[in-house]
Amino acid sequence: MSPQNYTFMFYGFTVAWLIVIGYVISIALREKRLREELDRVKRMVEEGQQTRK
Amino acid sequence: MKFLRQTLAVAAKDLRSEIRGKEAVNASVSFALVILLLFSFAFDLEPEQIRDIAGGLLWLIFAFAGTLILNRSFARELVNDCLDTLLASPVSGAQLFFGKCLANYVLIIIVECISLPVFAIFYNVRLPQRLALLFLVMLLGTWGITVIGTLFSAMTVNLRLRELMLPTLIYPMLIPALVGAIELSRVLINGGPLAENMIWFRILVAFNVIFTILALALVEIVLVG
Amino acid sequence: MRLKIIVTLTAIAGLILAWDLGRIFLQVPDEANQGAIFRIIYFHVPAAITSFTGFYLAMFSSIGYLITKDLRLDSAAASINEVSLAFASITLCTGSIWGRIIWGIWWTWDPRLTSFFVCWLIYVGYFMLRRAVDDPTARARLSAVLSIFACVDIVLVWKSIEWFRTQHPGPVLEIRGGGGMAPGMEAPLWWNFLALLMLATALTLIRTRQQAMKLEIDALRRHVHAF
Numbered sequence: 001m002s003p004q005n006y007t008f009m010f011y012g013f014t015v016a017w018l019i020v021i022g023y024v025i026s027i028a029l030r031e032k033r034l035r036e037e038l039d040r041v042k043r044m045v046e047e048g049q050q051t052r053k
Numbered sequence: 054m055k056f057l058r059q060t061l062a063v064a065a066k067d068l069r070s071e072i073r074g075k076e077a078v079n080a081s082v083s084f085a086l087v088i089l090l091l092f093s094f095a096f097d098l099e100p101e102q103i104r105d106i107a108g109g110l111l112w113l114i115f116a117f118a119g120t121l122i123l124n125r126s127f128a129r130e131l132v133n134d135c136l137d138t139l140l141a142s143p144v145s146g147a148q149l150f151f152g153k154c155l156a157n158y159v160l161i162i163i164v165e166c167i168s169l170p171v172f173a174i175f176y177n178v179r180l181p182q183r184l185a186l187l188f189l190v191m192l193l194g195t196w197g198i199t200v201i202g203t204l205f206s207a208m209t210v211n212l213r214l215r216e217l218m219l220p221t222l223i224y225p226m227l228i229p230a231l232v233g234a235i236e237l238s239r240v241l242i243n244g245g246p247l248a249e250n251m252i253w254f255r256i257l258v259a260f261n262v263i264f265t266i267l268a269l270a271l272v273e274i275v276l277v278g
Numbered sequence: 279m280r281l282k283i284i285v286t287l288t289a290i291a292g293l294i295l296a297w298d299l300g301r302i303f304l305q306v307p308d309e310a311n312q313g314a315i316f317r318i319i320y321f322h323v324p325a326a327i328t329s330f331t332g333f334y335l336a337m338f339s340s341i342g343y344l345i346t347k348d349l350r351l352d353s354a355a356a357s358i359n360e361v362s363l364a365f366a367s368i369t370l371c372t373g374s375i376w377g378r379i380i381w382g383i384w385w386t387w388d389p390r391l392t393s394f395f396v397c398w399l400i401y402v403g404y405f406m407l408r409r410a411v412d413d414p415t416a417r418a419r420l421s422a423v424l425s426i427f428a429c430v431d432i433v434l435v436w437k438s439i440e441w442f443r444t445q446h447p448g449p450v451l452e453i454r455g456g457g458g459m460a461p462g463m464e465a466p467l468w469w470n471f472l473a474l475l476m477l478a479t480a481l482t483l484i485r486t487r488q489q490a491m492k493l494e495i496d497a498l499r500r501h502v503h504a505f
Contacts, residue, residue, distance in 0.1 A: 201427075204427075208407070208420050208423065208424070209407075209410075211411075211416075212407075212410040212411065213410060214410060218403075218406060218407065218410060221403050221406060222400075222403045222406075222407065222424070225396045225399040225400045225403065225431075225435075226400065226427065226428070226431050228396055228435050228438065228439070229431070229434040229435055229437070229438040232438045232439065232442050233438060236442065252441055253441075256434070256437070256438050256441075259434070260434055263430060263434070264427075264430075264431075267426070267427065267430060271423050271426065271427075274344060274419055274422075274423055275419070275420065275423050278415065278416070278419055
């Protein structure tokens with residue numbers, strides 16, 4: 001059980017978790033951006049329908 | 054029979070157009086010569102070592118130079134809406150694809166036949182007495198490159214970064230064929246025992262058969278939808 | 279409803295992973311030759327299996343799209359491939375770190391790492407293709423064909439690189455698979471696999487919903503600009 005082995009094992013797990021967390025964060029950011037975009041476009045549609053009335 | 058006739062018509066059209074213009078073959082051969090030059094700077098090896106890596110070098114050159122021809126394959130039809138006309142014609146997608154495959158195949162073989170002796174001269178590689186077998190390996194390996202390359206050329210024809218996307222997409226896919234061809238070429242150039250390396254022949258043939266069938270089945274979807 | 283599924287899956291996956299982490303660190307003894315680092319196999323192998331499962335599931339989803347022309351199947355395929363690519367990246371990184379300990383080098387061209395890297399490259403190409411096509415139907419069509427080609431090719435790539443590398447035995451030994459593990463040590467691996475699979479499913483569901491949102495945005499945009 002050399003300390004060097006433990007260090008690298010720690011690195012290994014850290015890298016794996018960082019990738020997972022990074023990916024989840026990127027998904028969450030995309031979700032936020034998409035929601036904002038969707039709201040914006042829905043508002044555009046409503047305004048368009050308003051002006052036509 | 055009709056399938057073959059129309060396929061050959063498409064192939065003849067492409068070959069005729071290329072023979073008259075000679076753009077793609079010239080560019081491809083020049084590129085092959087440039088790569089040969091660059092490799093001479095990259096590797097400074099003894100003759101025995103060169104013989105060892107000759108198979109690999111050769112097929113890298115063939116793959117890179119072949120991509121230039123494959124790129125033009127469907128790209129040349131974009132001008133004047135030729136591609137739409139071809140798709141609207143009675144020629145089916147599979148016939149169009151197979152005809153272009155045949156034409157590309159002939160062109161790439163021509164480039165390879167020019168590059169091989171130049172390679173042998175530049176790198177002092179004595180070509181083996183089993184030259185016929187080496188030529189057979191070239192024929193098999195090139196068909197693999199051609200089938201995948203032509204299909205992906207059809208896939209990327211309408212994309213903005215066409216010239217960039219084609220190499221990126223096809224080289225990982227071609228690895229089984231390239232590895233097989235490289236190993237066989239290495240064995241033939243080094244005079245090794247061919248009997249032990251029959252697995253590579255099988256891989257090459259399997260690759261060619263599987264992907265030719267798959268490509269013919271799916272090309273209609275790629276071209277038309 | 280869907281949100282509930284996602285949250286439940288994630289919660290269960292998190293619980294299993296936490297419990298497993300406890301088991302891996304506290305109960306499983308160090309392996310004779312490799313020492314502590316071998317515990318990484320408990321992430322490396324499940325991540326690899328999850329990503330491969332994903333790639334082939336995505337291929338079936340793509341085939342389903344080609345038959346039914348339902349864009350939701352294409353969204354599912356893209357999402358599955360994306361999550362699988364993330365897990366493939368984890369596999370490559372953890373494998374590389376393991377190699378650093380066992381063989382002293384960050385990378386080696388051994389059959390499995392090489393084949394996996396090729397697989398990774400093919401799917402990076404898949405996403406480059408998707409980005410380059412604007413029309414949703416064309417994008418779905420082309421990526422479906424690419425997915426089918428990729429999955430068929432991966433088998434050939436694997437076999438050919440395996441034969442290539444065993445003919446030229448390098449200075450290092452191949453990674454021993456899970457076959458040599460004692461029964462007590464193997465269990466956390468399969469539990470982790472289940473957990474990662476659930477996590478992958480949850481992420482896929484989220485991504486698929488995002489793809490559907492994107493399609494809705496595009497459709498609304500066209501609607502707005504049409505008038």
